[in-house]
Amino acid sequence: MFSSSLDTEQRDEALACLAKDQFDVLVIGGGVTGVGAALDAASRGLKVALVEASDIASGTSSRSSKLIHGGLRYLEQYDFKLVREALHERELMVSSLAPHLVKPLAFFYPLHEKFRERTYVGAGLALYDALRGFKRALPGHKHISQKKIAEIAPSLRPDIVTGAIKYFDAQVDDARHTMMIARTAARHGAVIATGVKVESLVKDGKRVTGVKARDVETGKLITIKATATVMCAGIWSDQLHESFGIKPGYHVTMSKGVHIVLPKSAIKSTEGIILKTEKSVLFLIPWANQWLVGTTDTPYTEDRSRPLADRSDVEYIINEANKVLKPKLKINEVIGVYAGLRPLVSNNKDSETTKLSREHTVDRSAPGFVSIAGGKYTTYRVMGKDVIDLAGVELRRIVADSVTNKVPIVGADGYFALVQQVDRIAEESGLSPESVRHLLNRYGSLISEVLELIKHDSKLAKPVTKDLPYLKAEIYYAASHEGARSIDDVLSRRTRLAFEAPNSAMDLVDDVAAIIAPVLGWTAKQKKDSINAYFDIAEREIESLEEALASA
Incomplete structure (x- = not known):
């Protein structure tokens, strides 16, 4: 009945619906919590819309x-409670909700003492395993000897590492996962429009009855009518509450988390590594043919729109990692750096962010207006459920219970069967088995849509760049099916070329523009503007990286 495709035609139709329809629920914000809430509401049979000022997962x-x-x-x-809840969500995602996107990932927890620490950490990981309940998609923890750890993780210093405990969590491309949740919401009837910025609330007395929002591409002002308005604005929550003239029962404190990107050769280990630091923990995470190392957790009060890493961030990550690594990480090995902001709920502005809870808060600060903040990425589905439960009260009728624990993300259906058919798909498509696996782990059963593009234009089967697995068809598909509206959308979120490729992928911009311009119907000026906009973003990132590395 509904399509999951997010494209130019779909956006035009969405804008028309926003202007004329009455919605049960309007969601403000296209991060994982917002799209999770939209999916929750749509799968309950509610008429729901979601607007996002920028791009899905842009923050x-x-x-x-x-x-x-x-x-x-x-x-x-x-x-x-938080750990149990998150582990339950992890098991659901790996096993049934998003097995094509969420993959098991093993970590070594290095030990520095032979007996006492092994007992203490082992007991903690035993509890970690037990809290997930009886449905277990991932293996339990396992003790590793010093001799064995020297073989499988030779980068860990043998003079201080006496062994390790191996345990499992899972990995995801967060931006892709968030976008696929949005597509799933659209598949179940949600009206989704990016590039629509909410400017004010519409009220009937004290009751919020909708919003006035502006299409940032045309400048047109739209009045959107909704019985319940749900704000999932993350780090923008305080700013929007203030602009709307609403006083919430909480405020959001921002914490900056920085990661550095390293080549695979920088760390010799078959699995990820987790290190306990004085402030928090540090993850050394395998990422295809690279490593992500982070994160920091520091208070942040500067520009929300583009957080950048600084010297102290990079120094902290390198120094903490080098405490257990041999040979040590070198500054000149760093390929890229990215910084993100965590929205942490706090009632005291002087609180240290490392002590704030990652649990979420749902708030009804005005009749017809509900908001949510805090939480962690892993528990997005629970957050979506909780905020729609509260918003449902505004509808003044019986609202069905949440069913998102039984609603797979688009692409999950048939994924496990397709994994068994890699060689046949490769033979029929002319792609290598490696390329087919790459596509399956990004699109799942929607691989057929990508392969259809290649069937019609064999040039799209070529890689975008020789050192990374992305195909030109994926660039086209980002604009034709995944809602990408700019070069930044494609390079920063639909793919991760912005931090995986050298020079922040600036060398790939012209090729990407040439592929998506016809799909989006760009004029020569629009194409040039998108190229220049990405160059501005990339140059700021590169400048920040160069300053951080030069000083570190």
């Missing part, structure tokens, strides 16, 4: 550690 939801995890360090804070 925090594209700049995480790329992990779906229970939060091992929260056990030390005795936050068992």
Whole structure:
């Protein structure tokens, strides 16, 4: 009945619907919490719309550690409820909701003492395993000897590492996962429009009855009518509350998390590594043919729109990692750096962000207006459920219970069967088995749509760049099916070329523009404007990286 495709025609139709229809629920914000809420509402049979000022996952939801995890360090804070909840969500995603996007990932927890620490950490990981319940998609923890760890993780210093404990969490491309949730919401009837900025609330007395929003591409002002308005604005929550003239029961404190990107050769280990630091934990995460190393957790009060890494961030990551690595990481090995902001709920502006809870808060600060903040990426589905439960009260009728624990993300259906057919698909498509696996782990059963593009234009089967697995068909598909409206959308979120490729992918901009311009119907000026806009973004990132590395 509904299509999951997000394209130019779909956006035009969405804008028309926003202007004329009455919605049960309007969601403000296209991060993972917002799209999760939209999917929750749509799958309950509610008439729902979602608007996002920029792009899906353009903020925090594209700049995480790329992990779906229970939060091992929260056990030390005795936050068992959060850990149990997150582990349950992890198991659901790996096994049924998004197996094409969320993959098991093993970590080594290095030990520095032979007996006492092994007992203590082993007990903690046993509890970690137990909290996930009886449905277990991932293996339990396993003790590794010093001799074995020297073989499988030779980069760990043998003079201080006496062994390790291996345990499992999961990995995800956060921006892709968020976008696929948005597509799933559209598949179930949600009206989704990016590039639509909410400017004010519409009220009937004290009750919020909708919003006035502006199409940032045309400048047109739209009045959107909704019985319940749900704000999922993350780090923008305080700013929007203030502009709307609403006083919430919480405020959001921002914490900056920075990751550096390294080549695969920089760290010799078959699995990821987690290190406990004085402030928090540090993850050394395999990412295709690279490593992501992070993160920091520092208070942030500067520009929300483009957080950048600085010298102290890079120094902290390198120094903490080098405490256990041999040979040590070198500054000149760093390929890229990205920074994201966590929205942490706080009632005290002087609180240190490392002590704030990652649990979320749902708030009804005005009749017809509900908001949510806090939480962690892994628990997005629970957050969506909770905020729609509260918003449902505004509808003054019986609202069906949430069913998102049973609603697979688009592409999940048939994925496991397709994995068994890689060689046949490769033979029929002319692609290599490696390319087919790459596509399956990004699109799942929607691989057929990408292959159809290649069937009609064999040039799209070629890689965008020789050192990374992305095909030109994926660039085309980003604009034709995934809602990408700019070069930045394609390079920063639909692919991760912005931090995976050298020079922030600036060398690929012209090729990407040539592929998506006809799909989006750009004029020569629009094409040039998108190229220049990406160059501005990339140059700021490169300048920040050069300054951080030169000083570190």
